[in-house]
Amino acid sequence: MSYWCANGHESKPSFAVDAEIPEEWDCPRCGLPAGQDEKNPPAAPRTEPYKTHLAYVKERRSDADGEAILAEALERLRQRRQI
Incomplete structure (x- = not known):
């Protein structure tokens, strides 16, 4: 065979x-x-190319979502530094 x-x-x-x-x-x-x-x-x-964690995040979030999350995180940091 x-x-x-x-x-x-x-x-x-x-x-x-x-x-x-x-x-x-x-x-x-x-x-x-x-x-x-x-x-x-x-x-x-067919093999899919390797994707980074960032690539998966970008699939789920728009640029506007990313900017809003970043702005929120930066605001929290600024509030902690003022205390």
Whole structure:
């Protein structure tokens, strides 16, 4: 039984006689999913780029929200310094 990935790598894993043969297998050379159809291998999974904490915050808050939160925090700091 052979499996092919999108990069054209062929894998020939061995399975026990009573084992269920999987539809896909991870290519040992490049890690992409490999399928049993050489002409139509599975597509590479789409990976999302790494996002910083700030990027996630910017997705949830508008610039106006950020300015309002900053102004509120600065006001609290100023009040503490006056005490």
